[in-house]
Amino acid sequence: MSTTAGSPDYVHGEGQVHGHPHGWRRWLYATNHKDIGTLYLWFSALMLVEGGVLAMLIRLELFRPGLQFFRPELYNEFVSLHGLVMVFGAIMPAFVGFANWMVPLQVGASDMAFARMNNFSFWLLPPAALLLTASFFVPGGATGSGWTMYPPLSLQMGVGMDMTIFAIHLMGASSIMGSINIITTILNMRAPGMTLMKMPMFCWTWLITAYLLIAVMPVLATAVTMLLTDRHFGTTFFNAAGGGDPVMFQHVFWFFGHPEVYIMILPGFGIISEVIPAFSRKPLFGYASMVYATASIAIISFIVWAHHMFTTGMPITAQLFFMYATMLVAVPTGVKVFNWVATMWKGSLTFEPAMLFAVGFLWVFTIGGFSGLILSLAPVDIQLQDTYYVVGHFHYVLVAGSLFCLFSGYYFWVPKWTGNMVNDWRAKFHFWNSLVWVNVTFFPMHFLGLAGMPRRYADYAVQFTDFHMITSIGAWLFGLSQVYWLLFIVIPNIRGGPPAPPRPWEGAEGLEWTIPSPAPWHTFDTPPMVK
Amino acid sequence: MDDPQPRTLAHLRHPADGEMTMLYECTLQRNCSLTPRQVARAYAVLCTMSLGVAIAFFVHGIWIVLAFSLLELACVGLALLLYARHALDRERIALTASCLLVECVQAEVRSQARLDPLWTRVLPPADGRFSAGARRGLITLESRGVRIEVGRFVNETKRRQVARELRQALRQISIIP
Numbered sequence: 049m050s051t052t053a054g055s056p057d058y059v060h061g062e063g064q065v066h067g068h069p070h071g072w073r074r075w076l077y078a079t080n081h082k083d084i085g086t087l088y089l090w091f092s093a094l095m096l097v098e099g100g101v102l103a104m105l106i107r108l109e110l111f112r113p114g115l116q117f118f119r120p121e122l123y124n125e126f127v128s129l130h131g132l133v134m135v136f137g138a139i140m141p142a143f144v145g146f147a148n149w150m151v152p153l154q155v156g157a158s159d160m161a162f163a164r165m166n167n168f169s170f171w172l173l174p175p176a177a178l179l180l181t182a183s184f185f186v187p188g189g190a191t192g193s194g195w196t197m198y199p200p201l202s203l204q205m206g207v208g209m210d211m212t213i214f215a216i217h218l219m220g221a222s223s224i225m226g227s228i229n230i231i232t233t234i235l236n237m238r239a240p241g242m243t244l245m246k247m248p249m250f251c252w253t254w255l256i257t258a259y260l261l262i263a264v265m266p267v268l269a270t271a272v273t274m275l276l277t278d279r280h281f282g283t284t285f286f287n288a289a290g291g292g293d294p295v296m297f298q299h300v301f302w303f304f305g306h307p308e309v310y311i312m313i314l315p316g317f318g319i320i321s322e323v324i325p326a327f328s329r330k331p332l333f334g335y336a337s338m339v340y341a342t343a344s345i346a347i348i349s350f351i352v353w354a355h356h357m358f359t360t361g362m363p364i365t366a367q368l369f370f371m372y373a374t375m376l377v378a379v380p381t382g383v384k385v386f387n388w389v390a391t392m393w394k395g396s397l398t399f400e401p402a403m404l405f406a407v408g409f410l411w412v413f414t415i416g417g418f419s420g421l422i423l424s425l426a427p428v429d430i431q432l433q434d435t436y437y438v439v440g441h442f443h444y445v446l447v448a449g450s451l452f453c454l455f456s457g458y459y460f461w462v463p464k465w466t467g468n469m470v471n472d473w474r475a476k477f478h479f480w481n482s483l484v485w486v487n488v489t490f491f492p493m494h495f496l497g498l499a500g501m502p503r504r505y506a507d508y509a510v511q512f513t514d515f516h517m518i519t520s521i522g523a524w525l526f527g528l529s530q531v532y533w534l535l536f537i538v539i540p541n542i543r544g545g546p547p548a549p550p551r552p553w554e555g556a557e558g559l560e561w562t563i564p565s566p567a568p569w570h571t572f573d574t575p576p577m578v579k
Numbered sequence: 580m581d582d583p584q585p586r587t588l589a590h591l592r593h594p595a596d597g598e599m600t601m602l603y604e605c606t607l608q609r610n611c612s613l614t615p616r617q618v619a620r621a622y623a624v625l626c627t628m629s630l631g632v633a634i635a636f637f638v639h640g641i642w643i644v645l646a647f648s649l650l651e652l653a654c655v656g657l658a659l660l661l662y663a664r665h666a667l668d669r670e671r672i673a674l675t676a677s678c679l680l681v682e683c684v685q686a687e688v689r690s691q692a693r694l695d696p697l698w699t700r701v702l703p704p705a706d707g708r709f710s711a712g713a714r715r716g717l718i719t720l721e722s723r724g725v726r727i728e729v730g731r732f733v734n735e736t737k738r739r740q741v742a743r744e745l746r747q748a749l750r751q752i753s754i755i756p
Contacts, residue, residue, distance in 0.1 A: 157610075161662055224651055228658045235621050236662055238612035262655060263628040266647030267636070273643055300641060303632070350632070573734035575610045 068569060078170075079163035081152050082567060086465070087170050088145030093534065095137030095177060100527050102130040107520040113510050123506035124192030125208075129180060131195025132212065135312065136219045137177055139450050143315040144226045146457055147254050149465060151230060153560040153567060154248045156239025156575045161232035169225035176218035183208035183215075194504060196301055197271075199286035199294045203278055210279065213272045220265050227258035227265075234258075239559065241578035245339070248558050249332060252339050253318030256346050260307050260314070263350075268304040271297060295360050302353035310349045312446060314342060316453025317384060320406050322558070323460050324388050327403035328395030329555035334387040341380035341387075348377050358426050359433045367426040374424035381417055385410065400553070401475035405456035408483045409449065416444030419494065434504075437497025443490045455482070455533075460556075463548030467566030468541050478537060481529035488522030601675055603748035605741060608669035609732045615663040622659050626652055670729050672741070674748050681720065681727050694722035696752050703742040718742045 069077060078084050106126050109118050118126070148166065152159055160166045183190040188206020191197065202209055234255045238247065247255075275297070277283040284290025286297045325332045332338060354362060354370040362370075388410060399407070419441040423429050432438060455478075463469055492515040501512045508516065548565040559578070563571050613621070633648035664686045671682040679694040702719040717728040718738050730738035 162658060165658075224654070228655050231621075231625070231655070232658055232662050235613050235618060236611050236666065240610060240612070242612070259625060259628060262625055262651060263632055266629065266633060266644050266651055269647045270636070270641060270643040273647075274641075296641075300636070300644075303636075574737060 076171075077167065079159075079167055080569065081148050081160045081163070081166065082465075082569070084160075084166050084170050085145045085148030085150075088141050088148055088173075091170070091173055091177070092138045092140075092142035092145060093538070095133050095141070096530070097534070098177075098181065099130050099133040099138050100530060102126045102133065103523060104527050106130060107523040109506055110508070110516050111520040112517075113508050113513055115507055118506065120506040121192055122189065124194075124504065125184065125190040127504055128191050128194050128197075129184070132180060132191075132215075133177075134446070135195060135308070136216065137173075137180070139312045139446065139454075140219075140223060141173060142454050143254075143257075143312070143450075144223075146250075146315065146319070146454070146461075147226070147230055150461060150560060151233055151251055151254060152237070153464070153563065153571060154251050154558055155234060155237060155242060156559045156572045156578065157233055157237035158570065158572050158575075160229045161237060162229050165225050166229050169222045169229070172218045172222040172225075176215040176222070179211045179215040179218070183211040186211065196298075196305065197275065198301075199275065199278065199297050200288075202275055203287065210276065213276050216272050217269060220269055223261050224265050227261040230254055230258045231262075237575075239572070239575040239578050245336065246578060248318075249321035249335070249338055250315070250318035253314045253321070253342050256342050257311050257314045260311055260346050260349065264304045264307045264311075267300060268308075271300045271304065274300070295357070298357050298360060299354070302356045303350075305356065306353045307346070307349040309442075309445070310345055312450050313453070314345065316409075316450050316457075317342065319453045319457035319460070320388060320409060321384075323402045323406040323456050324391050326460070326553050326556040327398055327400060327406070328392045329397075330391055330395040331557075332387070333390035333393075334383070337383055338387055341383040344380040345377060348373065348380070352377065355424055355426075355429065358429045371424055371426045375421065378417065378421055385414060385417075396555075400459070401470065401472065401479055402456050402459035402553075404476065404479045405452050405459060405482075408479065409452040409456060412444055412448030412452065412483070412486060415491075416441060416449055419444060432497055434502055435497035436493040436501045436503055439503050440490050440493030440497060443493070447490065448486050452482070452486075455479075460553070461560070462541060463552045463565050464560055464563075464567055466541050466545075467548055467564075468545030469548050469552060470537060470541050471545065474532075474537050478529060478533045481532070482526065485522045485526035485529060489519055489526050490522075492518050492522075601673065602751055603674040603745060604672065605744075606669055606671045607730060607733045607737070607741065608667075609665075611666040613666075615666055618659050618663050618666070622656060625655060668732060670732060672729060672745065674745070674752075676752055679720070679722070679749075681729060683729070692725065692727050694720060694725060694727070696749055698722045699749060701742050701746045701749065703739055718745075 068074065068080070074083065075087060078087060105118070106123070109116055109123055109126075148160065151157075180190075186207045188208055190208040191202065191205050191212045193199075193202040193205060193209070197209075197212070234247070234251050244252075274283070274285045278285050278287060278292070284292040286292050286294045288294060321332055321338060352370060352374045354366065355374045358367060358370070388406075392407075397403070419437070423432060423438065423441055459470060459475055496512055496515045496519075499512065499515075501508055501515075550564050551561040552565065553561075559572070559576060560567075562576065629648050629652055630645075633645040636642075636644035667687070668685050670684075671680070673680040673682075674696060676696070679696045679699050681692045681694065683690050699720055699722040702721065716730075716735050716738065718730045718741060720727045720729065730741060733741070
């Protein structure tokens, strides 16, 4: 980790510019990385609400066996849009928001490298979100083919599918531009003395994630473009009647889709690697091994995609290859988990909300990791494919994993964003409710899956009722906990609260803590020296 | 942007006595942590990853990945090129008793101006109201009708500091017998 030779002196008024635009112009024409970061975070919060409402509707339908409220087609639309909105609208933009806010502050840069492109990459997102949401209201409704958009079902959908394809193209372009900005900023704009191996882990994980994004986004663009041409331009890439192969779509999609899973978790690992040392009052254990483990996870993510498709039929040697390659992911991930635990070992621990979420993440993410390891076994996966076991597994990784990382990062850095400390009691109330209800929601899904409950079904056999009821109750309370966070923590914190000092956490290290809270409009006009 | 450095009173060669006293010298440049060569290496790693994936798909008949990959890498390359072209941009101000040398390198294009220090006045950002550079908050140097703007790679605080120090150094010349 890096230390500064001297914190920049912010005399009265310096860093604050009185001539910057106000009102809607400030946000529409935003080029300041902090404003754009805020836009990303608000956008992802809105998408979290939209995706969350869809999840609540799904759980409402599944509370009892039989069809209660929605047609199965509409249920499928809810499931599909829930996935798409959460993946492309909530989690990815949230991490980009964190990167926009924190990367320049952590590397001692005055802004992102391409400020106008940064603005453009954000403003591509609202039209994409509108396309996705509006697809519910067009003839034929939204896509019901799941977030994976498998043909032949996706070839038979109405205009809502085309809207989804365009939305994904827009969000992909936004991600690519965001990645270009992050790569250029981290590589070129680090403060003098901050070598790559002195960079904060959050920047490292984002640098690797941005490389990953650049490598796999063309594959996603290809998959959805081929779908589009199959639907409207007479090609038959995925249509068996025309000589095509629907399974090929799955290969192309998952070649993007599996690295995408790591795109949604690696920046979270970076956040945890910042939070745990701060509240353990110790440097991160095994910094170099953390960097190499992150890069290894990214590289391995390219060779495991077919573990999502064991049941589609593949040679036994291919099954073995993908099985063992998938198991291999556990090695660098294990290195990270052990390093976090070793960082806490004999540390002077305190459990502020950010640390609570980090420790909570360690526990629940490890559960998600182990269930992934179980699913990596081809014979087991063939039994559990498309059951609730898989749903439970990836929600442990994405909700208990990525979302908990985001909450940990929020509580860690929000004093720097708003200049106000969060109400400790409320934040802890939010944590304990989230931790309990996330487990009540997703743990029973494993039992449902083991008992044979298939995913993406609006109805189920009566023997699954109890676990579905528990899951629904857990989901509603988890959802309410997040409404509590938004209404009773986020908004009051923006409006006021105890003023935050420049370094509100005793053990926090890094350039971002050398500037006042809230961070001035302009920071690091002159880069600091790093020892 | 960087701290103006180095500021020295070192002795350099002088046409008359073999040594020329350097009264003031500073280099103003923006911060760039990688040289263009290092950026090229980072870009090569990215291209290897992305093209590796794209060529594998191309070999299996899915050529569209390669098209998207090339488009995307072209965008990344353009962005890095734009940044790298200006990564080594700098301004150098060197003052001796007989010459005020202002050298500017922008996108590898070098321009040089030699001003007479006895006839040079320094207009700090707020004072030179009538020049375009002053409107952008730059330092304006005026000498016998020649007007040069410097300080585009540093912030206003540093510009003011440089303007103050340069004025002080110019005053030193006038009292040299």
